Amino acid sequence: MKRRALVLLLLGLAGTGSLHAAEMPRFHWDRYFAQDEVDATLRQLHDAYPQLTELSSLGRTAEGRDIWCLTIGNSRTGALASKPAMYVDGAIHGNEVQATEVCLYTAWLLLDRYGEWDRLTELVDRAVFYVVPTVNVDSRARFFTDAGSYNVGRSARVPYDDDYDGRLDEDAPEDLDGDGLILQMRIRDTHGDHRSHPDDPRVMVRVKPGEPGEWTRLGLEGLDNDGDGLVNEDGPGYLDLNRNWGAGWQPPYAQSGAGDFPLSAPNTRAIGAFIAAHPNIGFAFTFHNYGGMFLRGPSNERSPVYPPQDVAVWDWLGSEGERTVPGYRYLISSVGLYATAGDFDEFMYATWGVLGFTGELTMSADAAYRGRSDAPDSSVWARRPSFLERQQFNDHLMAGEMFRAWQPFAHPQYGQVEIGGWKTFTTRLTPGWMLPEMLHRNAMFVIWTATQLPRVTVEVVAVDDLGGGLRRVRARAVNAGGLPTLTAHARLREIYRPDLFTLAGDGVTVVGGGLLADPHLGVLAPAERRPARLETHLDGFATREAAWIVRGKGEVTVRYEGVKSGVAEARVQLP
């Protein structure tokens, strides 16, 4: 701590004020943050580090809440917009709340350890983080204030006629028994397809053929509000913000929840405009729950071809993610999970040429009550613990607080039913005491990936006198980061200007030049036009050499400038 104070003091003396303006509050990462606490935390982080952060509202939601973005970076070491950037967001589905905590924890870790952990300090000085902790602010806010369920609140609060009856959102689930929860309903039925588990009456199992039934499941707690014979068929929304992005978007009849048109929701519109205005974004994480996965595209069979150079980078990063967060799997979403259209991953890659991961937080397998003899399963869907095992986890590790026992209820339409089931902060949500490790591992995967953003340096490696007033200046650009300055897809689709490798000097005329096709042989691929301005890119951990034939003398500047890698320069004096 003394060392951090010294660094911060020195930085403060060097500039116009301290980077650390207020004492960082002590946060407790073993609980969930209601939305007003999220907003307060962002303000506290900004207040504590006003010179390392910018807090801005990207826009307002359908219900008028701010969509906050916390920008983290050190503007004293260069303009933020010119630095390589990591974008991180969470909770685009409002019920996937712990995604917000991962974003907050990442921001907190970067700031709290600034000046203390060298690599994080260097990273904050060199790169930028754009952190949008909550995309679906309305539904996440209501997750904490309204009666709910872990499965309620995915949609944005944009009214939609789910059942095509000419009315909007007229039949939502309800908390019938007033316990603050929307649980499951079941009705006793000897012809039903479920019965109680003989070892645990809280658990229902499907009856075998010929076996008498005991229960029929009725779905979420609620009424048939509109008298159409269906219960809870038209709740708030449905606009799935993660089907509303602009790459490969499909209309609602082909992709449920797509919205009227791409980026039709205020949330996606605001964030889309932000991304468009920040071409320095070089990687994107978007956190969801659940399943324990790091997903990438292609999102469906109509996705663009993913060039193998980009896939190779993804594979490398994904394998690192699997080790950083044990149990999580790196998967192609359309292959390992399901096909989607209009999702964020593909928007970032197809539209903006940016690699990224969808982080699906919380594994069912976390709710483990297993002995050594329980062999691990191999498939994503098969590794869910059984309901019986989950109840044992509930009993042994949560004192039974995760499940509301079945209780009789006189339903005004069904008659006598029972209401019970898993409570809101269960199932898709990690128990609080398990949160800190999950947050730290995922945050560190984000941070480690950010260390792989392009890190370009330039050096002049030789100046040869060719006689007759001509010289050949040879320079090398090196990318020490693992991510390319431009992805292969971005180059193929010409999404950005190529990187520029240039030479200029007041007293110098460039008469020829080009990239070195073979740096070892010194073979030049001459540029037919504009040789002072060579268009190129750098793969991860790669070098690029160029040579220019120049006439004149004085100082020349060799410069490598990339949309996503910033500017690197070297100067040399020509006598």
Place this chain on the structure above:
Amino acid sequence: MRLLLLLPWLLTSSLADAGPDYPDGREVTARLMALAGERRADLLEIGLSAGGQKLRVLAIAPADGRAEAGAVLVVANPGGTTPLASLAAVALAEAVLAATTGPAAEVRWFILPLANPDGFDRGVERPRAEDGRNVTPVDDDHDGAEGEDPPDDLDADGLIATMLLADPTGTWLVDPVDGIAREAVAARGERGLYLKAREGRDDDGDGRFNEDGRGGVVLDRNLPHRYQPWTVDGGRWPADQPESRALLEFAFAHPEIAQVLVLGASNTLLQVPPPEPAPLSGSQPVRVPPRVAEALQLDPAQMYPVDDVLAAARQANRPDFAPERVRGLLSLGSREYPQVADLAWWREASARYIADLDANGLGNPRLPTPPPPPGSVTEWAYYQFGVVSFAVDLWSPPCGPVVAAEAVAAPPDTTGRDQIALRDVAAAHGGHGWQPWREVLLPDGRRALTGGAAPYARTTPPFALADSLLAAHVPLLLDLARWRPVLTDVEIHVEARGPQVWQVTAFPRNDGPVPYPTAQGVLCRRPAPLVLTLDGAEPLDGTGRRTLNQLPAHGTSSVAWLVRGEDGARVTITAAAPALGTVTRAFVLDATGGRP
């Protein structure tokens, strides 16, 4: 005749070589705003273009004073390069206000003459280059600079025409007989002499000519259906432009819209799109995505006939799960061909329109219109908004029947076929629209020819023809309003089912030639459904409010209630949908079958 009022535009400006010019956007707007003072008209501002121009819709209420009516949305010149379409929209508005009977008088109209005002304005700028893009900055050649290499008027004639640049690698020549530019045919011993480009210099020295002008995006490339990413003029993503968002938000806020009429370069009544070549059949084996299979209790490793997947979906979800929604379940994406059922009214509308063209002297052979581009307004309106959608043009260069047939069979013109037609049009109008080839020297000393067809010559007639074209076309445009569903009545049947119990059946009747919704509308679940509400008796089999999946063209569907009510009780049934209006029928419960 209001159309004659267009004549002053003839005098507004002129170019020595290009002839009398079209009016600019201010004049079109002034004409539109003048109509806003009419009794039934209201001017709506639905948004701003990228250049900050107001997007103005003239709303015209039905002539018969009814409060509720289906609406026709007219979107003119979304491509930005058909100024006659904008004039036609204004002329149509004038004609609608004058109409007191017929289909045009029965509907509400929303008319947007300048859907792409920035693009429209480019057509009246000097030098004139054919360009319908708005003013959103775009780095066309992705070199980090915007607008650094625009076309240049090398011969100072006020037009950006074609440039033939002398080059040893050239493949083009000027035909010695026809005087048009065409590709050399090596098999005939011809040798190319020129590279072909738009008129201009290589301003930025990158070896390319005019590759980065003023940027911009075209509204008619920017809508979500069949959107093409990574194009120069289509935008970053579908509907990322202010014009697109304004149009879509307006449309979705007006569920009364039953038809969209796009006036521009394409004509989907002359060239009706074909049906799907290989439609998804019920017996076709398909693989079900794993998560869907899990939900439907199917095996993801197995192939199932489509009908079996549909049956499983109905069992797992809802019994009325629509067959076409299987596409979504199987991740097959959106449709790209019209539904066969919709082609029935579409082809009928086409036949009538073509007959009317002939009757109005507009049926002579001419060069075919281009199909709607990817991301077009007209395709969005049918495929995603689910309503009747026609694209109509007003002119293309006349030609002989053989040339017209050839042009349909082989649309890309490398032989100069289209140019000959354009040259002939020009010849008939004092040479306007065709520039003779003239030699120019570029700054680097290279020699080039400039000339050929003037900008806009392929889509826009000489202005001298505008009034007569509008006079002939506008009645046809008015008549297109008939292609919509028309709710005229609800027939009631009452059948006694015992003491105080009755079977009440309502038969809403559609006297229009189009079902409600269209088959594509059923898939899209748009517009809002027809709702039938029964009041005055107690329903015994559900609620008094029912919806109808589809009301057939020139036909009816039935909705039945089992109700309890006193003999002689007065009951009403109301059928209503925003795009159809409302019909209410009152009757009494008795054995006579539902007398009023």
